Amino acid sequence: MKISLKYPRNLLTKPVLSNAILKTKININILQAKVADSVGEYTIEIDDKDAAKFVDAIRKEGVMAEELKDSINLEREKCIDCGACVSLCPVGALVMKNFEFGVEEEKCILCGRCINSCPFKALSIKKA
Ligand code: SF4
Ligand code: SF4
Incomplete structure (x- = not known):
């Protein structure tokens, strides 16, 4: 599934994505990354079976995460x-x-x- 991640400004210089990957040992594929104004946005792809665990871990890092359903x-x-x-x-x-x-x-x-x-x-x- 595809998931949208949004980073507030204070997290842009911190390795939150790496932290979530290391903690969960889940592989992700980064499809898109951009920084606009004070917000960072990533689109990632992840196995459906791993999504809930990874989303939980990245939210604990302070990142907003939502499945892309459009x-x-x-x-x-x-x-x-x-x-x-x-x-x-x-x-x-x-x-x-x-x-x-x-x-x-x-x-x-x-x-x-x-x-x-x-x-x-x-x-x-x-x-x-
Ligand atoms: S929105 Fe259009 S250009 Fe962007 S990935 Fe989808 S099909 Fe391609
Ligand atoms: S008419 Fe069709 S092929 Fe041409 S730009 Fe529009 S969607 Fe693309």
């Missing part, structure tokens, strides 16, 4: 298969196959880069 939505009737959005996706979730555009939702990390790139507004974030 998803990317393609309105097929608006899309003209131009491919203009494909190269913007950092994880290869947007694909062209046989001149037809498609979304591989399981890869999407909800970074939002593709949303404003479509001139026909065919892409959006669907709230869970």
